[in-house]
Amino acid sequence: MSKHLTKRTEDYSKWYNELVVKADLAENSAVRGCMVIKPYGYAIWEKMQAELDRMFKETGHQNAYFPLFVPKSLFEAEEKNAEGFAKECAVVTHYRLQNDPDNEGKLRVDPEAKLEEELVVRPTSEAIIWNTYKGWIQSYRDLPLLINQWANVVRWEMRTRLFLRTAEFLWQEGHTAHATKTEAVKEAKLMQKVYANFAERFMAMPVIKGSKSESERFAGADDTFTIEALMQDGKALQAGTSHFLGQNFAKAFDVKYTSKEGKKEYVWATSWGVSTRLIGGLIMTHSDDAGLVLPPKLAPIQVVIVPIYKGEDQLNAITEKVSPIINDLRDKGVSVKFDDRDTFRPGAKFAEYELKGVPLRIAIGNRDLENGTLEIARRDTFEKQTIAQNKVVDVVVGLLEEIQDSLFKKALDYRDEHITEVSSFEEFKDVIENKGGFVSAHWDGTIETEDKIKELTKATIRCIANDVKEEEGVCVFTGKKSNRRVLFAKAY
Amino acid sequence: MSKHLTKRTEDYSKWYNELVVKADLAENSAVRGCMVIKPYGYAIWEKMQAELDRMFKETGHQNAYFPLFVPKSLFEAEEKNAEGFAKECAVVTHYRLQNDPDNEGKLRVDPEAKLEEELVVRPTSEAIIWNTYKGWIQSYRDLPLLINQWANVVRWEMRTRLFLRTAEFLWQEGHTAHATKTEAVKEAKLMQKVYANFAERFMAMPVIKGSKSESERFAGADDTFTIEALMQDGKALQAGTSHFLGQNFAKAFDVKYTSKEGKKEYVWATSWGVSTRLIGGLIMTHSDDAGLVLPPKLAPIQVVIVPIYKGEDQLNAITEKVSPIINDLRDKGVSVKFDDRDTFRPGAKFAEYELKGVPLRIAIGNRDLENGTLEIARRDTFEKQTIAQNKVVDVVVGLLEEIQDSLFKKALDYRDEHITEVSSFEEFKDVIENKGGFVSAHWDGTIETEDKIKELTKATIRCIANDVKEEEGVCVFTGKKSNRRVLFAKAY
Numbered sequence: 012m013s014k015h016l017t018k019r020t021e022d023y024s025k026w027y028n029e030l031v032v033k034a035d036l037a038e039n040s041a042v043r044g045c046m047v048i049k050p051y052g053y054a055i056w057e058k059m060q061a062e063l064d065r066m067f068k069e070t071g072h073q074n075a076y077f078p079l080f081v082p083k084s085l086f087e088a089e090e091k092n093a094e095g096f097a098k099e100c101a102v103v104t105h106y107r108l109q110n111d112p113d114n115e116g117k118l119r120v121d122p123e124a125k126l127e128e129e130l131v132v133r134p135t136s137e138a139i140i141w142n143t144y145k146g147w148i149q150s151y152r153d154l155p156l157l158i159n160q161w162a163n164v165v166r167w168e169m170r171t172r173l174f175l176r177t178a179e180f181l182w183q184e185g186h187t188a189h190a191t192k193t194e195a196v197k198e199a200k201l202m203q204k205v206y207a208n209f210a211e212r213f214m215a216m217p218v219i220k221g222s223k224s225e226s227e228r229f230a231g232a233d234d235t236f237t238i239e240a241l242m243q244d245g246k247a248l249q250a251g252t253s254h255f256l257g258q259n260f261a262k263a264f265d266v267k268y269t270s271k272e273g274k275k276e277y278v279w280a281t282s283w284g285v286s287t288r289l290i291g292g293l294i295m296t297h298s299d300d301a302g303l304v305l306p307p308k309l310a311p312i313q314v315v316i317v318p319i320y321k322g323e324d325q326l327n328a329i330t331e332k333v334s335p336i337i338n339d340l341r342d343k344g345v346s347v348k349f350d351d352r353d354t355f356r357p358g359a360k361f362a363e364y365e366l367k368g369v370p371l372r373i374a375i376g377n378r379d380l381e382n383g384t385l386e387i388a389r390r391d392t393f394e395k396q397t398i399a400q401n402k403v404v405d406v407v408v409g410l411l412e413e414i415q416d417s418l419f420k421k422a423l424d425y426r427d428e429h430i431t432e433v434s435s436f437e438e439f440k441d442v443i444e445n446k447g448g449f450v451s452a453h454w455d456g457t458i459e460t461e462d463k464i465k466e467l468t469k470a471t472i473r474c475i476a477n478d479v480k481e482e483e484g485v486c487v488f489t490g491k492k493s494n495r496r497v498l499f500a501k502a503y
Numbered sequence: 504m505s506k507h508l509t510k511r512t513e514d515y516s517k518w519y520n521e522l523v524v525k526a527d528l529a530e531n532s533a534v535r536g537c538m539v540i541k542p543y544g545y546a547i548w549e550k551m552q553a554e555l556d557r558m559f560k561e562t563g564h565q566n567a568y569f570p571l572f573v574p575k576s577l578f579e580a581e582e583k584n585a586e587g588f589a590k591e592c593a594v595v596t597h598y599r600l601q602n603d604p605d606n607e608g609k610l611r612v613d614p615e616a617k618l619e620e621e622l623v624v625r626p627t628s629e630a631i632i633w634n635t636y637k638g639w640i641q642s643y644r645d646l647p648l649l650i651n652q653w654a655n656v657v658r659w660e661m662r663t664r665l666f667l668r669t670a671e672f673l674w675q676e677g678h679t680a681h682a683t684k685t686e687a688v689k690e691a692k693l694m695q696k697v698y699a700n701f702a703e704r705f706m707a708m709p710v711i712k713g714s715k716s717e718s719e720r721f722a723g724a725d726d727t728f729t730i731e732a733l734m735q736d737g738k739a740l741q742a743g744t745s746h747f748l749g750q751n752f753a754k755a756f757d758v759k760y761t762s763k764e765g766k767k768e769y770v771w772a773t774s775w776g777v778s779t780r781l782i783g784g785l786i787m788t789h790s791d792d793a794g795l796v797l798p799p800k801l802a803p804i805q806v807v808i809v810p811i812y813k814g815e816d817q818l819n820a821i822t823e824k825v826s827p828i829i830n831d832l833r834d835k836g837v838s839v840k841f842d843d844r845d846t847f848r849p850g851a852k853f854a855e856y857e858l859k860g861v862p863l864r865i866a867i868g869n870r871d872l873e874n875g876t877l878e879i880a881r882r883d884t885f886e887k888q889t890i891a892q893n894k895v896v897d898v899v900v901g902l903l904e905e906i907q908d909s910l911f912k913k914a915l916d917y918r919d920e921h922i923t924e925v926s927s928f929e930e931f932k933d934v935i936e937n938k939g940g941f942v943s944a945h946w947d948g949t950i951e952t953e954d955k956i957k958e959l960t961k962a963t964i965r966c967i968a969n970d971v972k973e974e975e976g977v978c979v980f981t982g983k984k985s986n987r988r989v990l991f992a993k994a995y
Contacts, residue, residue: 040635041577042570042622047635050565050650057566073542074549078534079624079655079671080593083600085533087610097600101572102612103624104596106659108575108589118579120594120621129612130534132571132595132624143532143539152846158542163571163655167598179571354644 044178054311080130089263095230174291182286195279206251215419221474233257245447247500253283303368319376453493455486536670546803572622581755587722666783674778687771698743707911713966725749737939739992745775795860811868945985947978
């Protein structure tokens with residue numbers, strides 16, 4: 012059967028790639044590293060966007076839109092940021108094509124239409140935005156400036172994977188300006204919390220909130236706050252980051268404000284973003300060998316109803332019975348699909364919705380009509396029960412909540428079982444290689460040690476957890492003194 | 504006063520440019536021809552998107568996302584389409600920057616990182632989408648395929664104006680595939696109707712539905728259906744187009760389906776789009792010399808409440824009185840802003856909301872507290888009335904509807920007064936030059952005549968109206984026989 016998936020234990024990476032394609036979420040395109048997000052995958056992104064957008068607005072942010080292109084001279088203004096992204100920039104050099112004189116019916120770049128200054132396709136928008144903010148910020152009255160943008164960005168990555176790492180991806184990027192350092196740090200931490208709430212409450216994906224080590228920081232940031240999730244194969248996924256940018260961009264673009272006291276001061280900045288990568292995290296947190304498992308809060312279809320019938324009369328009788336149930340469910344805000352296609356058999360439909368992770372499936376046949384019953388099946392546990400038709404709305408609403416909670420708890424248990432404290436480098440390597448997950452270890456705080464550990468184990472410092480305890484210890488690698496543990500893992 | 508606007512009669516074009524900037528809708532960016540859409544402008548776009556998206560989904564469409572880049576070889580596959588857009592394409596030729604050895608701290612394009620095949624930044628997505636559809640469509644069961652995309656596109660226009668014509672703009676583009684010609688034509692016409700409904704019911708902007716003449720068609724279309732609006736300066740604005748693409752793209756990308764009868768057939772296509780240009784149309788349809796006038800259904804803020812007070816006690820008393828009113832209004836779905844900033848005087852606030860086109864302004868002062876009254880002012884007519892506080896919800900809801908209707912009627916009257924039937928070319932030129940608006944004239948149906956008229960008058964055929972009457976006549980320019988009138992106008 013073409014819908015057959017590789018098992019996770021066989022080849023997790025292959026399982027993921029197959030699942031993304033077979034569940035109709037996304038596919039590779041004709042453009043190297045760029046994906047096509049198919050309607051079912053995009054519907055998940057729309058649900059994510061709606062919740063995040065609401066959360067951003069509730070915390071005082073407004074949306075705006077800035078240009079796709081960044082002139083090279085602006086791009087290079089903040090040197091660290093430019094250095095961090097220069098190696099993966101798509102660059103527009105010409106603005107016209109013309110008929111190719113050597114090749115009938117073909118086009119070529121018009122050499123006469125070379126741009127005076129090259130344009131970088133934004134890999135992130137700090138440069139173009141801070142160049143704009145310069146005109147928007149004069150006085151303390153103009154602060155804080157709390158803006159978000161939903162956009163596409165391009166990073167010319169060499170190794171790409173659907174959703175997880177693509178040359179073009181969709182994201183939101185918040186860019187805020189503040190009068191004081193304290194306020195900017197508070198904002199960056201607030202957005203880390205917003206991301207964590209979104210991940211846990213909507214994606215049912217537990218995350219660890221922490222700070223990045225210096226070498227893992229965003230290029231141009233003074234501090235990067237992250238949320239780190241754990242996938243089923245024991246690898247970590249950086250799911251969202253929020254950066255305290257200090258005055259780096261304000262200085263690079265000369266953005267000052269006049270304080271209440273009449274003094275000119277540089278502005279303090281943050282930026283923060285999550286992307287379509289979250290869909291990859293969602294898939295890898297919950298799905299199984301039968302296909303996608305989606306938390307109800309982000310499932311494009313929460314309940315599918317499949318009629319089991321022979322002939323039009325039976326279908327009509329079922330449809331008549333089911334219509335008011337559908338209306339009642341929709342009134343409760345449940346998204347329902349009634350799949351009465353006659354081009355597929357019920358078995359094929361069951362398989363399709365299993366693969367696509369629809370949380371609840373209702374089947375209703377001729378005998379159910381006689382008995383006033385229907386069968387309801389959970390995607391996450393495969394449990395089935397036969398219930399009275401007049402109970403269906405309550406049961407569905409209850410089960411959707413239960414599934415949402417249960418997916419989170421299952422993922423949390425897995426994650427918690429996969430945080431291992433180690434006290435020697437042997438143990439460190441053993442856990443990274445065999446058990447997987449996060450290794451909690453003392454580290455001497457140097458980039459050299461971090462690099463050496465990465466070289467030897469492929470594990471990187473995912474974060475210094477916000478709730479880490481002060482604790483005397485010695486670096487697992489060098490034996491030097493350390494006063495707190497940090498979390499290492501192999502990561503996507 | 505810096506908020507002073509040029510009058511429309513003085514210089515309509517200058518009035519427009521100033522208004523867009525002063526009302527905080529958008530501004531030019533550091534990238535030639537690209538705009539920054541500011542939060543207030545973007546909020547209007549979000550309202551437009553929400554309504555359109557709902558209308559698309561109600562008519563069976565799903566959203567998806569396709570790559571920003573189109574490889575040159577795909578771009579040139581449909582020759583007419585390629586020819587139509589080749590002259591305004593931004594082209595990515597390299598994928599990396601490097602440190603400039605001759606220029607410390609600067610970057611340059613890495614000559615080693617030249618792409619094997621250039622990538623066109625999408626000016627429209629038919630090519631990349633039809634190349635994808637080839638993999639999605641095998642059987643009649645896969646049809647119709649009804650997909651929409653919200654995206655940014657780039658057309659390297661030489662003369663740009665905020666919202667109306669920008670190098671990068673935001674839009675939606677629908678791309679559908681059908682088994683039969685009839686079905687595809689029906690779809691293209693349906694979307695024209697959806698656009699017209701949106702324009703008239705939400706933007707309060709009357710439009711004429713019609714077909715384009717051959718020379719004004721979309722490059723690659725067999726037929727283009729348009730909605731044409733009329734701006735206050737007598738120029739027409741093409742506000743949305745829906746294209747019947749025949750089998751042009753199916754043939755260029757070899758997209759065939761197996762019919763029920765087992766025959767391989769080329770697929771029939773449509774595409775349709777509206778863009779941030781609509782915001783330009785919205786502004787130019789309703790606004791006046793005092794600033795923006797927004798129809799309530801698309802106004803980010805529908806009602807602003809300005810307290811008139813001296814000292815904190817008075818403000819507190821007003822706030823207490825106003826809070827339940829705000830809640831009641833919000834319960835009715837009205838978006839309300841209570842502007843209690845103490846950094847601006849009421850007069851400055853009044854001017855700001857006038858400029859920004861907030862449909863209703865409520866002022867409430869100390870005497871109102873005593874009398875149980877408040878003052879409510881309409882932005883469109885400047886009418887004010889003092890009403891009892893306990894009537895405010897009903898009055899506001901009623902006025903918002905009235906304003907919406909009245910803006911539409913006013914625009915419709917203006918439009919209808921500016922459709923002039925002419926029977927000689929002298930008359931034609933006179934109306935185009937002096938009265939403006941649409942000229943309804945007989946035309947011999949040839950491209951030559953159309954071109955000649957354009958050359959002499961700058962007027963183009965905006966459309967052949969859907970509801971045009973068959974009527975014997977002679978071409979206003981050549982005197983040749985004609986059996987229907989078409990609509991000419993100068994256009995944006």
